[in-house]
Amino acid sequence: MAILAEGRFARATAKTAIGVLRYAPYPVVAVIDSTRAGTDAWQHIGGRPGEDPALPVVASVAEAVERGAEVILIGTASAGGRIADADRPFLADALRRGLAVWNGLHERVLADPALAAAARAGRGAVRELREPPGDLPVGGHRRPRAGVTVVLTVGSDAAVGKMTVALEIAAALRRAGRTAAFVATGQTGIAIAGDGIAVDAVVADFIAGAAERMVCDAAEGSDWVLVEGQGSLAHPGFSGVTTGLLHGSAPDLMVLCHDASRHETKGYPTLPLRPLDELVRIHEEAARWSRPPDAPRAKVAAVALNTSGLDDRDAARAIFDAAALTGLPAADPIREGAGGADRLARALLDAGPSA
Amino acid sequence: MAILAEGRFARATAKTAIGVLRYAPYPVVAVIDSTRAGTDAWQHIGGRPGEDPALPVVASVAEAVERGAEVILIGTASAGGRIADADRPFLADALRRGLAVWNGLHERVLADPALAAAARAGRGAVRELREPPGDLPVGGHRRPRAGVTVVLTVGSDAAVGKMTVALEIAAALRRAGRTAAFVATGQTGIAIAGDGIAVDAVVADFIAGAAERMVCDAAEGSDWVLVEGQGSLAHPGFSGVTTGLLHGSAPDLMVLCHDASRHETKGYPTLPLRPLDELVRIHEEAARWSRPPDAPRAKVAAVALNTSGLDDRDAARAIFDAAALTGLPAADPIREGAGGADRLARALLDAGPSA
Numbered sequence: 280m281a282i283l284a285e286g287r288f289a290r291a292t293a294k295t296a297i298g299v300l301r302y303a304p305y306p307v308v309a310v311i312d313s314t315r316a317g318t319d320a321w322q323h324i325g326g327r328p329g330e331d332p333a334l335p336v337v338a339s340v341a342e343a344v345e346r347g348a349e350v351i352l353i354g355t356a357s358a359g360g361r362i363a364d365a366d367r368p369f370l371a372d373a374l375r376r377g378l379a380v381w382n383g384l385h386e387r388v389l390a391d392p393a394l395a396a397a398a399r400a401g402r403g404a405v406r407e408l409r410e411p412p413g414d415l416p417v418g419g420h421r422r423p424r425a426g427v428t429v430v431l432t433v434g435s436d437a438a439v440g441k442m443t444v445a446l447e448i449a450a451a452l453r454r455a456g457r458t459a460a461f462v463a464t465g466q467t468g469i470a471i472a473g474d475g476i477a478v479d480a481v482v483a484d485f486i487a488g489a490a491e492r493m494v495c496d497a498a499e500g501s502d503w504v505l506v507e508g509q510g511s512l513a514h515p516g517f518s519g520v521t522t523g524l525l526h527g528s529a530p531d532l533m534v535l536c537h538d539a540s541r542h543e544t545k546g547y548p549t550l551p552l553r554p555l556d557e558l559v560r561i562h563e564e565a566a567r568w569s570r571p572p573d574a575p576r577a578k579v580a581a582v583a584l585n586t587s588g589l590d591d592r593d594a595a596r597a598i599f600d601a602a603a604l605t606g607l608p609a610a611d612p613i614r615e616g617a618g619g620a621d622r623l624a625r626a627l628l629d630a631g632p633s634a
Numbered sequence: 635m636a637i638l639a640e641g642r643f644a645r646a647t648a649k650t651a652i653g654v655l656r657y658a659p660y661p662v663v664a665v666i667d668s669t670r671a672g673t674d675a676w677q678h679i680g681g682r683p684g685e686d687p688a689l690p691v692v693a694s695v696a697e698a699v700e701r702g703a704e705v706i707l708i709g710t711a712s713a714g715g716r717i718a719d720a721d722r723p724f725l726a727d728a729l730r731r732g733l734a735v736w737n738g739l740h741e742r743v744l745a746d747p748a749l750a751a752a753a754r755a756g757r758g759a760v761r762e763l764r765e766p767p768g769d770l771p772v773g774g775h776r777r778p779r780a781g782v783t784v785v786l787t788v789g790s791d792a793a794v795g796k797m798t799v800a801l802e803i804a805a806a807l808r809r810a811g812r813t814a815a816f817v818a819t820g821q822t823g824i825a826i827a828g829d830g831i832a833v834d835a836v837v838a839d840f841i842a843g844a845a846e847r848m849v850c851d852a853a854e855g856s857d858w859v860l861v862e863g864q865g866s867l868a869h870p871g872f873s874g875v876t877t878g879l880l881h882g883s884a885p886d887l888m889v890l891c892h893d894a895s896r897h898e899t900k901g902y903p904t905l906p907l908r909p910l911d912e913l914v915r916i917h918e919e920a921a922r923w924s925r926p927p928d929a930p931r932a933k934v935a936a937v938a939l940n941t942s943g944l945d946d947r948d949a950a951r952a953i954f955d956a957a958a959l960t961g962l963p964a965a966d967p968i969r970e971g972a973g974g975a976d977r978l979a980r981a982l983l984d985a986g987p988s989a
Contacts (some may be wrong), residue, residue: 313808318652320645360839385837385839417871418871419870419871419901419902419941479837480837480838480839481838482740482834483834483836483874484740484840484872486838486870486874487872487874512877512920513772513923514922514924515774515775515881515882515884516773516842516843516925517772518881518923519876519881520838520874520878521877522876523838523875523877526869526873527874545774546774547774549926550925551927555788561919561923564919567867567915568908570870571904571905572906588903
């Protein structure tokens with residue numbers, strides 16, 4: 280695979296790229312961004328020093344093909360979900376060469392007549408990661424999943440690391456000898472896991488139904504199901520998706536995710552993020568709304584911080600403060616490595632119904 | 635217009651038909667249901683005695699055309715949104731005759747090859763009431779609407795009368811000398827109002843953005859904007875749509891709607907409805923989540939009851955109890971007629987920012 284991010288390969292815009300680079304089970308051979316060609320991709324997004332092998336940024340699809348690329352993944356996401364105009368010539372080139380294009384944006388690649396013509400000419404194939412199945416049900420807690428613990432990652436905002444936390448905790452639970460499935464609910468998660476439904480792209484009536492189906496399917500093969508969260512209950516644009524996912528997945532436990540260097544909702548400078556203890560309360564409250572009054576209450580069991588924007592000292596302070604404010608175990612599973620994820624997994628094992 | 639409801643024209647299944655019969659600005663000439671042919675449509679859904687002129691139920695599209703029908707509205711909604719198989723031969727007949735078909739279900743009429751063939755053969759046209767615009771924004775409270783009071787009808791469940799209450803209050807505010815716009819967010823409201831967006835049918839990321847656009851457009855021409863609510867925050871299938879609509883419309887005031895004869899969530903017998911006072915609290919709480927902490931708080935200002943399932947004595951008791959439990963004015967704007975709607979409008983005028 281090569282990741283396309285023309286003119287925009289940087290930490291703030293490369294959420295999809297970073298996720299795929301970290302977690303995908305297939306090799307990424309290049310990043311395409313002519314404005315950064317000749318550099319190492321990791322220097323733009325912050326790698327794990329000494330662990331990440333160099334990844335070349337190249338200027339063209341041809342150079343990516345020379346390095347073995349067979350798939351081009353559109354590697355930047357934008358609110359509103361349009362394909363960036365800067366990416367279109369590269370996509371046309373890829374499709375004319377017969378490569379596969381993977382797209383996680385709302386806009387469909389073949390809706391652009393020039394790209395459709397290129398795909399016809401070169402037999403390039405498009406995989407729309409956000410294309411929902413056609414037969415989704417309405418949600419309603421109708422399928423049993425006894426004996427399985429479902430965990431949803433929730434957040435103070437969009438793009439704070441909910442997918443990363445779910446993947447890291449699933450890995451930590453496996454290290455602890457449990458079976459753990461990861462349920463992908465967004466385009467990057469789907470690119471990594473190979474399947475899933477982008478719940479922000481389904482017809483709105485079926486958000487909960489899509490989540491419920493994925494969770495119940497995953498519950499058939501695992502003791503633990505880690506569901507990738509989306510958006511935030513407090514997000515003015517995406518809260519509907521978040522609520523549908525919360526009620527559809529009907530978690531037993533939640534992990535609250537937060538970017539410790541963020542203070543306002545991303546893209547909404549006048550909307551401060553709510554304190555972590557209030558976010559814990561809000562999520563536990565909202566989780567109850569669609570459950571019978573006598574159902575076990577879903578608890579937030581841990582706080583996962585993304586401290587990538589802080590230095591070591593501020594990061595340690597942020598983790599300490601989050602634990603003190605919420606009374607919950609807190610960790611940054613990336614900065615702290617496996618030990619951080621293991622601490623979050625331990626909090627879930629201690630809090631879980633099967634504890 | 636004729637309303638198609640083959641085999642299913644009854645109070646419980648004819649929500650769309652009842653709404654159109656009560657509020658549409660165009661004449662309905664017949665209901666099509668061969669199993670009830672020869673009867674008066676009002677007897678099946680409960681009319682207002684002495685006010686509603688007889689409306690014939692007929693057995694075929696041909697008979698509806700004889701009475702002047704030019705449009706056939708699919709008049710029953712089902713969870714999941716499929717076109718009933720019993721309706722398909724009637725729709726094919728209508729399309730072959732060159733009539734227009736209006737459809738408010740998720741399933742598209744022309745997705746059925748037989749109906750598409752009939753439309754081609756007879757030049758019948760289809761209007762998909764739930765087809766969303768292609769250019770929706772993400773929500774975010776970015777457009778000003780100063781001096782306008784936005785009211786959202788919210789509910790204890792789906793299908794309790796939120797559209798009816800919004801329409802009745804808009805009419806009552808006009809009687810009180812105010813300008814009041816109705817914002818349609820569902821297929822029946824759109825069939826009545828002539829425009830609107832079915833927020834349950836948009837791509838999930840755009841629920842709030844669709845609501846916000848409609849509300850801000852309506853605010854440009856009216857002092858009051860009455861927004862048709864959808865679903866319920868406590869509904870296991872539809873809460874995502876409800877939350878997105880709540881945050882996107884960002885109401886100044888809410889009216890809590892409830893069917894006084896319903897005790898469990900419709901279709902979910904193990905999920906009791908929450909008490910009205912708790913529902914007031916839940917909605918006021920959730921409305922705050924996506925607003926700045928210093929923004930004025932959205933209040934529930936009144937309770938609108940649907941007492942159609944109760945006798946006079948139980949209805950009066952239910953209205954009294956709702957007011958006592960919530961401390962808010964309560965009324966049934968249908969059973970009590972204009973006086974009931976006027977009482978709800980008065981509560982809004984008293985509570986509004988411009989009070």
